[in-house]
Amino acid sequence: MPNIDENKEGIKGMANPTRYGIERFAYLLMRLSGLGLLVYFVVHIYETSMILQGKVGWDEFLEITQTTEGHIILALVIGMSVFHTVNGIRVMLGHGGIGVGKPARPDYPYPAQSQNAKHKISIYSAIVLAAIAMMYGIGVMFGD
């Protein structure tokens, strides 16, 4: 009986950004940023529920977030949300058939029409925008 698991690399395969270029890296970052934002969202829901414990409870919990570590985590959240948003718009447009190129005869070296310069530029733009947003966020948080 053939081993049906032989080509399943699981998390290791999903997390390998080296084999398929910037598109694969964007795929990995999209999932990592999504999971990171989901964790932050759940923590944020818990954090805001501290308001029900009155001024003392709120201020005590806020103190934990108003530290250098708290600001660094928030800066990462800003970066993740900007990348996830910009890259998400690219993915949505791609799924809608926008920017994926026209079908063409497959000639050597068989470049995929969908992996074109527009998408590559969009991915790099998402990374740059995320970095700018993180720096702005750090400026606001540490400037207060």
Next chain:
Amino acid sequence: MRESIIMKIHYGTAVAAVALVAVHILFRFTLGFAESLEYENVIANYQFLPYAGMLEIILILISIHGFNGLRVVLLELKQGSQYEKSVNYGCLGAMALVILYGSRTIFMTNMGMM
């Protein structure tokens, strides 16, 4: 539900959430970041009904988008009837719990039940 419909919901919730979260963040800049997080200001935000309504909508949109995203990632990792059923119901349950817990905070603060 067909996966194509679920993905349309996924994208729809994403676009709506981006717009509303932008408003949510802009509220932090109305008074300055640190001042806007002071207890009295946060309570005032929650007791402003349109803002509280917006928070509830954001809560629902991001919960749907986030837990469906988690479901997609988990289904990409592994397949199988029992596994897929567990992931689908697990994510749905977690989503419902987060919405209920977040709604409790919004309703109680809005009604002044602290």
